[in-house]
């Protein structure tokens with residue numbers, strides 16, 4: 030059964046869904062080539078776009094990325110660190126995980142707005158240039174990490190991408206204003 034748009038809102042995915050890779054792949058190990066990841070991701074994207082259209086596909090990738098970012102933050106990051114140390118820690122975990130090389134270009138402590146770049150991005154570095162930003166999964170992923178760390182409703186938008194001709198992906202992150210909903 031594959032019912033993508035079912036009413037069910039609960040996530041079935043948990044960190045445990047990944048399983049015990051070390052035990053399961055005693056000879057092959059934990060790593061695999063980037064092309065395998067991209068083959069998987071881009072063929073799924075293609076099939077989703079055919080069935081549901083581009084807009085829905087982008088939304089699915091963002092939501093899936095956000096779930097991944099939240100689980101990643103909750104399981105691999107030390108959320109008790111102060112901001113600057115947290116950023117350095119996030120940079121090293123992203124690099125160790127071979128997701129990409131994170132830099133914070135700008136951060137406004139008053140508004141929480143940030144501009145982040147990711148170099149050698151797992152999703153897009155080296156792709157043919159199409160003029161479109163393609164890292165919707167990363168947009169969600171970064172938003173998920175920021176949401177878990179700050180407890181604020183972050184929205185992350187990619188403004189530059191390898192696929193638009195940039196050497197790094199650049200993401201603008203801002204906090205969704207929801208003052209009316211927040212009463213302490």
Ligand SMILES: [Zn+2]
Nearest residue numbers: 153164190198
């Ligand atoms: Zn990109």
